[in-house]
Amino acid sequence: VQVDRVALEAALCFYRTFDRRFLSLILEDFLRGFYPTSDQNIAITGPKSTFFSLGPIQRDGHAWDGMRSLIIFRPAIAEQTFYRASHDNFIRHWRFVPIAAWCLIFAVIGGIRLLWRQLAFDLAIIAICIFGIGFLVYFVTCLINFSQPRYVLPLLVSTIAAGCILIVAKAQTD
Numbered sequence: 001v002q003v004d005r006v007a008l009e010a011a012l013c014f015y016r017t018f019d020r021r022f023l024s025l026i027l028e029d030f031l032r033g034f035y036p037t038s039d040q041n042i043a044i045t046g047p048k049s050t051f052f053s054l055g056p057i058q059r060d061g062h063a064w065d066g067m068r069s070l071i072i073f074r075p076a077i078a079e080q081t082f083y084r085a086s087h088d089n090f091i092r093h094w095r096f097v098p099i100a101a102w103c104l105i106f107a108v109i110g111g112i113r114l115l116w117r118q119l120a121f122d123l124a125i126i127a128i129c130i131f132g133i134g135f136l137v138y139f140v141t142c143l144i145n146f147s148q149p150r151y152v153l154p155l156l157v158s159t160i161a162a163g164c165i166l167i168v169a170k171a172q173t174d
Helices: 002-016 019-032 043-053 054-059 061-068 075-086 099-117 119-144 153-169
Strands: none
Touching: 002 019, 002 099, 043 054, 043 075, 054 061, 099 119, 099 153, 119 153
């Protein structure tokens, strides 16, 4: 506990300096979230661990008695869960299209729809606010990196939600 307290105090001291190198690292970390990275291996950790635990469960069943009764540890279900997680498009979101590209695509579509009066201005503002909330949450997690790792999911979800509004919401016609 004392080591953690000392580490936290050291980190807080570093924050208080507003050192340009540190601020540039925060900005670099922030920008990294907009470009492709593969977090698929992290996202499938649960199904993968369950699937690969089937061997030890079969070999030493007595040690796993409490878990063997759970449906998730049935071989067919564990295998299907692992397969599904490995091939899920939402989990694989980073692999091919960076979030910066999604932002640009949605902004262009929303802008065109606004110009053609197919999208109400109020709805565009709502989409921007939804994106802004995810953007802000993501930025704060990059800023307080001493307590949390970079957490891009709010940015991804808010980008997709804002994009959905910009693509399908209709302007009211009286």
